[in-house]
Amino acid sequence: MDPFNPELSLTAVRCWVLLGRLTPTGQRFTLAGAARNRSASPLSGRGLRVDNERNLAAADRVVRLLRHLGIERVHIVQGVAEAAAHPEMVASLALVTPAVSASSPLHQLAVSGTLAPPPLLIHSDAGPLSAAAAFVRVADPDATAVVLGGYASALWTDTVADRAEEIAAALLTHLAEAQRLTPLPTLALAGEGEVAGVTYRARGAGPPVFLFPLHLAPSQWEPILPVLAEHFCTIIIGGQHLGFASILEQRAVGGYGVVVDELIDALGLTEGGSAVDVGCGTGAFTRRLARRLGPAGRVVGADISAYLLREAAALARRQGLEEVIRFEVGSAEALTLPDGRFDAALACTVLDEVDAERALAELARVVRPKGRVAVLVRAVDIPTWDSLPLRPELRAKVAARPTGGVTAGVCADGSLYRRFRAAGFRDVTMGPRLAIDRAESSLPEWRAYYEGSSVGVLSETEAAEWHAVAAHASAERSFLWASAYHCAVGTMP
Numbered sequence: 344m345d346p347f348n349p350e351l352s353l354t355a356v357r358c359w360v361l362l363g364r365l366t367p368t369g370q371r372f373t374l375a376g377a378a379r380n381r382s383a384s385p386l387s388g389r390g391l392r393v394d395n396e397r398n399l400a401a402a403d404r405v406v407r408l409l410r411h412l413g414i415e416r417v418h419i420v421q422g423v424a425e426a427a428a429h430p431e432m433v434a435s436l437a438l439v440t441p442a443v444s445a446s447s448p449l450h451q452l453a454v455s456g457t458l459a460p461p462p463l464l465i466h467s468d469a470g471p472l473s474a475a476a477a478f479v480r481v482a483d484p485d486a487t488a489v490v491l492g493g494y495a496s497a498l499w500t501d502t503v504a505d506r507a508e509e510i511a512a513a514l515l516t517h518l519a520e521a522q523r524l525t526p527l528p529t530l531a532l533a534g535e536g537e538v539a540g541v542t543y544r545a546r547g548a549g550p551p552v553f554l555f556p557l558h559l560a561p562s563q564w565e566p567i568l569p570v571l572a573e574h575f576c577t578i579i580i581g582g583q584h585l586g587f588a589s590i591l592e593q594r595a596v597g598g599y600g601v602v603v604d605e606l607i608d609a610l611g612l613t614e615g616g617s618a619v620d621v622g623c624g625t626g627a628f629t630r631r632l633a634r635r636l637g638p639a640g641r642v643v644g645a646d647i648s649a650y651l652l653r654e655a656a657a658l659a660r661r662q663g664l665e666e667v668i669r670f671e672v673g674s675a676e677a678l679t680l681p682d683g684r685f686d687a688a689l690a691c692t693v694l695d696e697v698d699a700e701r702a703l704a705e706l707a708r709v710v711r712p713k714g715r716v717a718v719l720v721r722a723v724d725i726p727t728w729d730s731l732p733l734r735p736e737l738r739a740k741v742a743a744r745p746t747g748g749v750t751a752g753v754c755a756d757g758s759l760y761r762r763f764r765a766a767g768f769r770d771v772t773m774g775p776r777l778a779i780d781r782a783e784s785s786l787p788e789w790r791a792y793y794e795g796s797s798v799g800v801l802s803e804t805e806a807a808e809w810h811a812v813a814a815h816a817s818a819e820r821s822f823l824w825a826s827a828y829h830c831a832v833g834t835m836p
């Protein structure tokens with residue numbers, strides 16, 4: 344690995360120029376210890392060859408970052424798909440409340456035999472993700488399991504914040520054992536940057552650990568960062584190509600985006616108007632609202648996750664929409680926005696993660712009289728469908744896979760329509776919709792998410808059979824799948 348590779352140096356220079364625009368404080372980076380001689384500064388590269396990064400896979404982007412930092416191997420937390428794609432970079436692996444889609448890459452890693460210590464698997468004993476744990480454990484029976492007792496985990500729970508001590512203790516024990524078996528050299532990094540579209544924030548001295556995004560968890564790793572950084576060079580990585588930032592962005596480009604466009608059409612927006620996108624995530628639809636409202640429009644994107652809002656702000660800036668959109672951290676259940684402020688409000692796959700009654704009341708509160716509100720939720724009462732001609736046994740297994748699930752108080756079914764009326768909206772339109780994705784036109788992370796959740800519940804032989812059927816259907820362009828959503832649009836009295 345050559346950190347002075349001209350191609351990589353340019354990537355670094357370009358990214359730091361970009362970061363210079365993004366962060367008015369400019370460059371903030373220090374290197375010490377083992378890395379100093381190998382990569383003195385991200386700005387020290389000299390070769391300036393423009394390379395095309397657009398089609399790089401997420402795992403290859405991570406490899407570029409590793410090279411840039413002068414790291415050969417790294418302890419990885421989360422990031423199982425990237426680890427399986429490049430096992431040579433992985434010293435150890437730990438997973439926190441993995442989804443079913445982790446099973447297949449975890450199994451691949453187990454078979455490759457590259458991990459000296461068995462992977463660590465921290466999971467809950469309740470909630471939607473506890474069902475996934477059974478499948479993930481089968482993928483590598485040697486994995487060390489640590490159970491968060493009496494805890495309900497979902498993709499959107501703030502797991503590390505909720506169970507910081509147990510998770511930190513389990514990770515530190517696992518990493519110490521990994522170091523005993525596969526010692527990595529000490530590195531000391533402090534600062535942040537972006538390489539090949541992967542953002543990173545480093546602190547602490549010790550063997551390097553990459554913390555990949557943790558689902559939709561609002562606090563991500565922050566609560567345990569200080570304790571990890573006492574022993575390890577702890578590097579939080581993110582950006583639009585990794586984790587849920589990537590999945591949300593790619594989902595918006597497919598059939599889901601077509602359905603949300605129908606909702607946005609029904610909002611009846613006019614140029615120069617105002618709108619709020621509650622639970623905006625990476626802002627895929629906040630940006631669409633902004634484009635509809637034009638340069639004189641005003642859009643607020645509100646979300647409980649500072650992590651996703653950072654990605655949202657970066658994407659909006661890149662698309663020149665920062666003058667129209669303001670992002671702010673806020674809870675859908677208690678928005679810090681004034682009464683009657685907006686012409687329209689949008690909330691897509693958010694009421695299925697929060698107290699739906701309170702969120703509907705808040706949407707009604709912030710929209711002006713005669714303003715419009717559009718809500719879309721996952722339809723857990725309508726099965727996901729795909730076109731693959733699977734054997735009945737395989738089809739039954741795939742159909743029974745654990746889904747995103749629900750937690751108490753949320754709305755992810757046809758009760759949306761009753762609740763919508765009860766919240767006082769009039770002239771309610773829309774209804775269930777199917778978001779249809781086609782394998783040949785789906786973006787890679789979104790397609791991998793669907794494939795991973797299907798094969799994650801199958802044995803190795805069954806998974807091979809599923810892949811063969813999917814490959815055949817893809818080749819003849821007949822592989823499509825459809826997820827259902829409940830949609831309602833109404834007017835304030």
Ligand SMILES: C[S@@+](CC[C@H](N)C(=O)[O-])C[C@H]1O[C@@H](n2cnc3c(N)ncnc32)[C@H](O)[C@@H]1O
Nearest residue numbers: 622623624646647648674675691692693696697
């Ligand atoms: C599945 S994502 C949907 C993002 C976006 N609306 C879309 O359709 O692409 C759900 C979003 O709801 C946010 N969220 C969860 N609980 C929330 C709360 N109490 N208040 C505001 N946002 C919340 C999550 O952080 C996440 O960004």
